[in-house]
Amino acid sequence: MTKRKNSPQKNLQEITTANELIKKDLNNITESEFRIIAIKLIAGLENSIQDSRESLATEIKGLRSSHEELKKALNEMHNKMETTTARLEEAEERIGELEDKVMEKEEAEKKRDKKIQEYEGKIRELSDTLKRNNIRIIGIPEEEERGKGAEGVLEEIIAENFPELGKEKGIEIQEAQRTPFRRNLNRSSARHIIVKLAKYKDKEKILKTARSKHALTYKGRPIRLVTDLSFETWQARKNWNEIFRVLDRKNMQPRILYPASLSFRIER
Numbered sequence: 001m002t003k004r005k006n007s008p009q010k011n012l013q014e015i016t017t018a019n020e021l022i023k024k025d026l027n028n029i030t031e032s033e034f035r036i037i038a039i040k041l042i043a044g045l046e047n048s049i050q051d052s053r054e055s056l057a058t059e060i061k062g063l064r065s066s067h068e069e070l071k072k073a074l075n076e077m078h079n080k081m082e083t084t085t086a087r088l089e090e091a092e093e094r095i096g097e098l099e100d101k102v103m104e105k106e107e108a109e110k111k112r113d114k115k116i117q118e119y120e121g122k123i124r125e126l127s128d129t130l131k132r133n134n135i136r137i138i139g140i141p142e143e144e145e146r147g148k149g150a151e152g153v154l155e156e157i158i159a160e161n162f163p164e165l166g167k168e169k170g171i172e173i174q175e176a177q178r179t180p181f182r183r184n185l186n187r188s189s190a191r192h193i194i195v196k197l198a199k200y201k202d203k204e205k206i207l208k209t210a211r212s213k214h215a216l217t218y219k220g221r222p223i224r225l226v227t228d229l230s231f232e233t234w235q236a237r238k239n240w241n242e243i244f245r246v247l248d249r250k251n252m253q254p255r256i257l258y259p260a261s262l263s264f265r266i267e268r
Contacts, residue, residue: 127230134228150176236260
């Protein structure tokens with residue numbers, strides 16, 4: 001924006017005319033001279049006003065131009081903001097859709113995991129049911145059953161640890177064998193012996209008698225008799241081992257109930 005300056009010549013003329021009027025003795029000038037000087041002053045004032053109008057018009061034109069440019073810039077900024085807002089809304093909508101899909105996927109995974117756990121639980125129960133009449137013997141050296149069979153090992157354990165039970169009739173052994181079937185020569189510990197009895201009550205009778213005796217031996221070597229369960233149930237019960245030992249040292253008679261809950265007695 002530029003201001004239009006008055007012409008130096010016009011300014012000089014106005015000043016000269018004004019000076020002439022000041023220097024003149026108004027009482028000694030003629031009416032015609034006064035009129036000439038007044039006309040010159042009026043003309044100079046009109047020229048000054050015209051110059052001011054032109055300068056003001058130029059400023060107004062510049063302001064209008066700046067206003068249009070600012071208005072255009074604001075419109076462009078508004079359009080950009082609307083575009084950005086639209087993109088943000090679209091992005092939020094997509095994020096919302098993705099979050100919904102993630103939640104649906106998580107929910108589906110939870111349902112799938114729940115079904116898997118249910119199936120695993122049913123498989124475990126089925127496996128434990130098949131092993132219901134089994135006793136697992138731990139600590140018998142390898143090859144000890146040669147010549148007498150694994151069934152003979154259980155009979156010798158009963159005779160050595162609770163002979164009164166061995167006198168009872170009707171305890172029938174269906175089958176007995178080492179597990180796993182093949183021996184791993186890289187393992188120093190002996191494989192367990194699984195004995196399957198014909199009646200569940202006979203298995204419970206033997207294990208109850210074994211628990212009451214606490215320490216069992218086979219030819220003087222310490223052994224253990226436990227119920228035979230699936231690997232998953234054993235793993236769940238294994239989590240109680242440390243607590244079980246503490247309770248046992250305090251004579252609180254701890255027991256692991258099926259499938260893997262801890263029971264103990266508190267005397268008051």
